Amino acid sequence: MNGPLLVIFPHPDDEAFSSAGTIIQHRQKGLPVTYVCLTLGEMGRNMGSPIFTTREELPKIRKHELEEACRMMGIEDLRMWGLRDKTVEFEDEAELAGRFRALIDEVKPETVISFYPGYAVHPDHEATARAVVRALQEMGETRPKFLGVAFDRRTEDELGQPHVIVDVTEESEQKKDALFAHRSQTEGLLRAIDNAENAHVMELLQRERFYHYPFS
Amino acid sequence: MFRVILSIGGTDVKAIQPDHIQHYLDNHVATPLFVHVETTNGAYATHNDPDFHNAGMFIRNAKIEYSIGQIKGNGPYRVGLKLDHGWLYVEGLTDYEMHEEQLLLAGHDRLGRLACALHIDIKPLPQGASEVENQ
Numbered sequence: 001m002n003g004p005l006l007v008i009f010p011h012p013d014d015e016a017f018s019s020a021g022t023i024i025q026h027r028q029k030g031l032p033v034t035y036v037c038l039t040l041g042e043m044g045r046n047m048g049s050p051i052f053t054t055r056e057e058l059p060k061i062r063k064h065e066l067e068e069a070c071r072m073m074g075i076e077d078l079r080m081w082g083l084r085d086k087t088v089e090f091e092d093e094a095e096l097a098g099r100f101r102a103l104i105d106e107v108k109p110e111t112v113i114s115f116y117p118g119y120a121v122h123p124d125h126e127a128t129a130r131a132v133v134r135a136l137q138e139m140g141e142t143r144p145k146f147l148g149v150a151f152d153r154r155t156e157d158e159l160g161q162p163h164v165i166v167d168v169t170e171e172s173e174q175k176k177d178a179l180f181a182h183r184s185q186t187e188g189l190l191r192a193i194d195n196a197e198n199a200h201v202m203e204l205l206q207r208e209r210f211y212h213y214p215f216s
Numbered sequence: 217m218f219r220v221i222l223s224i225g226g227t228d229v230k231a232i233q234p235d236h237i238q239h240y241l242d243n244h245v246a247t248p249l250f251v252h253v254e255t256t257n258g259a260y261a262t263h264n265d266p267d268f269h270n271a272g273m274f275i276r277n278a279k280i281e282y283s284i285g286q287i288k289g290n291g292p293y294r295v296g297l298k299l300d301h302g303w304l305y306v307e308g309l310t311d312y313e314m315h316e317e318q319l320l321l322a323g324h325d326r327l328g329r330l331a332c333a334l335h336i337d338i339k340p341l342p343q344g345a346s347e348v349e350n351q
């Protein structure tokens with residue numbers, strides 16, 4: 001990857017889990033990264049134990065966390081689109097794809113990272129993936145490269161091994177910092193990291209997995 | 217860590233004091249109000265346990281008026297609002313926060329996860345663009 005990177009996800013923390021190491025590597029090469037985060041994850045459930053926030057305060061906290069995570073990853077171009085968590089699938093898909101297309105025309109990315117449709121679990125993830133793929137599909141041969149994040153249980157059975165595996169072992173401390181920035185969501189995960197108790201979690205810090213999409 | 221977050225959010229969530237809530241409800245009879253009502257199991261409940269039946273709902277900034285509003289129970293609490301043409305009912309409420317004309321009621325499980333919420337205000341609750349602008 002030698003050109004601008006465009007990252008599109010619906011929730012603050014989607015980028016940290018799936019792609020923080022890849023983003024950090026990109027920034028270390030001095031390449032621009034634009035991150036469009038569609039919502040503020042304002043419908044998240046974790047209010048802390050003891051309770052430290054409310055449904056109404058959560059968007060402020062998550063916005064602050066998102067900005068901090070972007071600083072950790074070196075992202076200078078963060079765009080928050082202000083859609084509401086859980087409602088992305090009810091937006092007009094063609095309109096959303098059109099907004100993505102305008103964004104691609106502006107940013108001129110070499111690579112786009114987003115979710116892979118059908119294997120992204122959360123309805124907002126799926127809706128984002130469908131609209132991104134739709135925008136790219138319509139671009140024909142001029143489309144940038146696409147790296148799709150898939151984590152449904154069916155993924156490896158149906159899509160096989162990831163097409164691209166980025167070794168982020170050297171960036172794993174920074175990736176941890178980015179995850180930690182989203183602390184309202186990741187506290188439990190960070191405990192698991194500290195105890196090194198979960199092979200899945202350790203894998204997450206060392207390798208980032210992406211799939212290409214079979215555009216027609 | 218909690219202190220850091222508190223300083224950002226500035227929230228002051230407390231265990232429900234029924235008298236305090238009842239006082240608010242009495243003061244807002246026959247007043248046009250905006251409500252956020254929600255129940256949730258979390259979006260990943262079924263991903264984490266395929267046998268789990270996920271259910272949830274929210275309605276944000278519905279406009280209501282009620283003629284009777286009461287809080288009942290010994291905790292978790294129930295709130296019922298008698299509307300012009302029906303009812304608004306929420307059960308499982310445990311915590312609250314009040315700022316001027318805004319009342320936030322929430323039900324949390326033992327892990328601090330939101331299970332239900334009822335927010336009431338005389339003006340619309342923040343939404344979309346107003347939430348991404350600097351606050």
Ligand SMILES: [Zn+2]
Nearest residue numbers: 010011014122
């Ligand atoms: Zn997400």
